[in-house]
Amino acid sequence: MSVNRKFIPILVTFGLFVVMFAAGSFRYTGFFSLQVLMNLLVDNAFLLITAVGMSFVILSGGIDLSVGSIIALTTMVSASLVQQQGWPPAVVIPLVLVMGSVFGYGMGAIIHYFKIQPFIVTLAGMFLARGLCYVISIDTITIDNAFYTSVAQTKIHLPGGSFVSISVIIALVVIAAAIYIAHYTRFGRNVYALGGSEQSALLMGLPVAKTKILVYTLSGFCSALAGVVFTFYMLSGYGLHAVGLELDTIAAVVIGGTLLTGGVGYVIGTFFGVMIQGIIQTIISFEGTLSSWWTKIVIGLLLFFFILLQRLLIARRSTLKL
Amino acid sequence: MSDQDPILQMRGIHKRFPGVKALSNVDFRLFPGEVHALMGENGAGKSTLIKVLTGVYSIDEGTVDMEGSPISVTSPQESQTAGISTVYQEVNLCPNLTVAENIYIGREPRKFGRILWKEMNRNAAVLLKERLNLDIDVTLPLQYYSVAIQQLVAIARALNISAKVLILDEPTSSLDRNEVQQLFGIMRKLKSDGLAILFVTHFLDQVYEISDRITILRNGEFVGEYRVNELSRIDLVLKMIGKELNLLEELPQLSQEYKDSSGEVLLTASGLGRKGSIEPFDLTLHKGEVVGLAGLLGSGRTEVARLFFGADKPDQGGITSPGIEGGIHSPRDAIKRKIAFCSENRKAEGIIDDLTVRENIILALQASRGWFRTISRKRQDELADEYIQLMNINPPNPEHLIKNLSGGNQQKVLLARWLLTEPRLLILDEPTRGIDVGAKAEIQKLVLSLSRQGMSFLFISSELEEVLRVSDRIAVLRDRNKVKEISGEEMNPHEIMQAIAGG
Structure with a gap:
């Protein structure tokens, strides 16, 4: 056994990304460039950040459907406070981050203390956050605040003539931090234990309540941070921003090799899951004649493929006991 | 051993649940370097005693002393801190985490909050090798290993919590013969290291193989503490069920004339077995015959019934019935052959x-x-x-x-x-459990009269008297093995008890 079997799903994800990038490069002129790769990051920075939070939730055996709505609410609150109330961004950004975290904390507490399915609690959270957007305004609020526009337009130049945005730096920092948290802190390992078996985690004396609530708090925080990044990207607040994003996020996490039942998966897998979704969109836009709905079709097929792969690996494992 | 002081001493333990006295005035002690078996039938209070000791339940009355000084355990964490570790029947570990993590999670070696994986893996490998003679790759997820190894990892985790007392709650119930031997080897090693081991099982052979001392509970009461070599198997069984052999002898027999077993064959099981549930056995059922299954709880009675009904798939042997093609592979097959199964679980699977x-x-x-x-x-x-x-x-x-x-x-x-x-065959699993004496007698009479009209029965009961009263023939099970078939004049309590106790 040269490769540890637990790394198979993540290697498949990584391999798929490489194959897709190679295929695009052969087929389309101009595809094979660093900037195409960098644009994947630029266009999906907010998705990356959201998916990191979602990875922890799914690893713990839960699900969070509220992420898209929290992004929308964040853009809405930011735009309203900055644009209409004239608050400084230095106050608004920490404020929305706290708001997202508190929202996640509340959902986590309800899930744990009332023993309610995460699906239904975060579904309620999804409707609540989306509804709150329209309390602020039913229209788009465009932002022309100097700080926001300058962050949106800043290009960080890389050697070779390509560039990334500030949002990309934020996303990469979040991913690096998440990998560290997942593998080198007790909280991270407790999340994996919780996803493996909640009953066992309890009997092993692990802090189940704290871990569970913190997972949803973290997801709320990530969603709010993604909302901030999304505000830079769109320069507006709107109640219909990021509709259905929770499903894209879940898809990215699963394509990244994380088991929906929890306990198995890697943050870096999620990174490539997002990148695969991005590259599908890029290929379709290079193709030019295909409707953007083809993205959904390919993602749907990939999801089927990955779920079946996981099932096969589990089946194979049970026949390969040492 | 007895000149030593006990490491753990429980005195006068009482535990009540609403409407039930789960434990009343139970004493229990454990010496370092011994394996102590806790025996008793279902509902005798074994689990309650363990849960009291591990802090899952609180004690109503009584004292627990650890190394001579009183301790109070009100939570599993406290019990662990006091040096009492438990390995449960089902492995309570996380299958997705690595072996090393399962041993150390919650107590990982850290530096500035960062988990030191290398050190953890090294410690785990050394711990498994030195204390459990187990040389495995500790960086693989636990689920890649067999249940037996998972059990050993659970023990390693327990040992790591600087345990002085190790409780093994039915650790052997999902292990095969070789794995049990491996576990016993480790138990002997731990024993010689001075650990006190509390061993719960319902396999009599295992008790006599590994234990030094036995404590028997019955109906939540303390029956006695014995050295293994001073208590015969048959005495152990009698004490567990609380009967005197001479009282059993005086049973009135309902069916004095036994049917001879040479009648028309209904079903034949040959070499029928299923790993982890019952060793291969042969059993023939005749038309109009009541075959009783006797044995202690967990000896494989229900497992035999489930195989006959097709509710469990055998991995060896099969069932044939003369004149009918094919065997019994599912409850559907069984029902088509007019076999009915009345489960012991009246509330959940019956009404x-x-x-x-x-x-x-x-x-x-x-x-x-x-x-x-x-x-x-x-x-x-x-x-x-x-x-x-x-x-x-x-x-x-x-x-x-x-x-x-x-x-x-x-x-x-x-x-x-x-x-x-x-039905041509009616399987009755504990048909009279928890019902009053009058109804019991009526059901027994009904079984007899129906069998005389040609219906066959497979009759399972924990009450030896009852099995004796209604059966034409009795198959005795011990430790998931069919050990004896008794019929005719041999059908007396002494003969059956001897077979149940074995050895």
């Missing part, structure tokens, strides 16, 4: 609470006809009335909700349900 007596009675017949050929209401009423009378069901009202009937009457309704399908 449907919110239906009437009539509806409960016709359920199986209706199911066997298919839902499109409904039984007319008139016919339903006739059938219900007929069986209410036959079985003497009280109150004799077919429209009564079954949940309002007594246990004995519910059992009669269940019997009626299966009798209505006119």
